[in-house]
Amino acid sequence: MEKQTVTIYDVAREAAVSMATVSRVVNGNPNVKPATRKKVLAVIERLDYRPNAVARGLASKRSTTVGVIIPDVTNIYFAALARGIDDIAMMYKYNIILTNSDDAGEQEVNVLNTLMAKQVDGVIFMGNHIDDKLRAEFKRAKAPVVLAGTVDPNNETPSVNIDYAAAVEEVVTNLIARGHKKIALALGSLSQSINAEYRLTGYKRALTKAKIPFDDALVYEAGYSYDAGRKLQPVIADSGATAVFVGDDEMAAGLINASMESGINVPDDLEVVTSNDTIITQITRPAITSITQPLYDIGAVAMRMLTKLMNDKELDEKTVTLPYGIVRRGSTKSAD
Amino acid sequence: MEKQTVTIYDVAREAAVSMATVSRVVNGNPNVKPATRKKVLAVIERLDYRPNAVARGLASKRSTTVGVIIPDVTNIYFAALARGIDDIAMMYKYNIILTNSDDAGEQEVNVLNTLMAKQVDGVIFMGNHIDDKLRAEFKRAKAPVVLAGTVDPNNETPSVNIDYAAAVEEVVTNLIARGHKKIALALGSLSQSINAEYRLTGYKRALTKAKIPFDDALVYEAGYSYDAGRKLQPVIADSGATAVFVGDDEMAAGLINASMESGINVPDDLEVVTSNDTIITQITRPAITSITQPLYDIGAVAMRMLTKLMNDKELDEKTVTLPYGIVRRGSTKSAD
DNA sequence: TTGAAAGCGCTAACAC
């Protein structure tokens, strides 16, 4: 299996120039006489020389790879961000080391450390919660970190998001306007700040505006999965809620399917609104009214910010808030 | 932003041992006196020393990273494989450089080359088609390549798959047994061998067994997307087909939703069977009968094979065929 | 415009 490898030194010898010159032509340095460049290029071609990025990384202290920490590639929401990240990374000649963290703090720290060991030039972090431990690691890291679709309540780390609180507030306000008094909130764990500090906040703001008392019995912590949604359905049915805002599309799909199966009509008996506008929202019947987010762009913008940081440029704004929307589909009754 | 970096040399000096000894304890080499090890470990702790994986890679010629080429992370099917790959990689202390190829030959070749430049120890390739150009690159690569969920008709590259032809044959045979004579085949491009040489083959075998003449007007090349499925629906409706086998779950979902909306009942007027048993198949109404594949395991097994190859071990079998199943859901009529 | 030479931080013989 061992194939001999041709190095910059071989090229230099064959072309009768120095390694430095070869390095210059490989790196597009303009200070090379066209004739020399041509000669070197010919030898490179003939020898099929491929620069060794690892050696280059060691010498230059830049690996041209960035780490991406994702809860789970299999999660449609985060996968969409990842695609935006990779496209922009590629555009800037970076590669992505992708690692799943399962949203587990310990794993996130481990992964971050192995990424640093691999000398990534930067890191994009996606997750549902950032605790002090993680924040400390970000600070300690010698490469910049940008959050994508991930909130840091302390606002210490640059990030790209939508205004989750405002979006939820708008959704719930719409629901209230249509007469709902008991609106359930189906979220992931409240230990995650996106839920506890943003979605819940938006929800409460809407209630307050409408002078509806907050009832924490209507707030449910479940998992972000289809089955979690199904399991939650009877619980929500018992609560007497007539509408529900859900934090994850798959969960919303499970909730809707289970409702319809048990004779609870969506939207007549229960209106459902979800969060991420993934393809799931179009596939269910009824289709799901959802907050819309520029998923791809969240990733893309985060990666753009990271490239700036990696080149020691200043960020125009540390916290980028992209616009959200709300798209009405069959899971809610038509506008009033 | 520059943080000074502590090297193996610093540790050696502080611990009053040689670099070699530090290297040994870092790498768990047993040939170190416990007392020495302890002393070194203490210094490592105190200095917060982190080995530089790039330097290690250059010196040892092993980067402990593998390249993963995926058509699109956003594709639920491939994402599921990717998760299996990453989990096993992590288990073996490898990291994954993930790159999207959009199934485009040229991009696949580029990406493969940059992965090789980064000195990956191996590559997992996922895609819908392998042409001669790509095969040549695989051969030329100095790191082993394993295909996951991807067929090489020439069988030159190690791979992990299910028996697509047999699965489709079984599906179509079942359909025929229930009285269908006109069964459509909704696939991706026939230039992709998984379609042209496997699914189509299985389809034809089933027809032949039942002495039903093959009609290529019933074979449709569409895209692997929800919208492609929707667009295909009227075409299939016009064909007079009473059943259809679909090559992608999202496409099947689009086909089903569009059918129901235009008054064609699934499964009464049109039975639908799909290929990948992703979560999509449970979300639609009716839910979709599907071939089941051990998605995660396809990735996991491929990665296991790759670890063997990377350690110059022999493969028990070059082509691994994992078992498939068929799960009946609402998009087909109940068993006869 | 080009070359010489000194590393980058680590591993891997080899010697002791």
Next chain:
DNA sequence: GTGTTAGCGCTTTCAA
């Protein structure tokens, strides 16, 4: 059990 010494393949001053 431990140290010495070459590199790994490249970038990057510094001189020329």
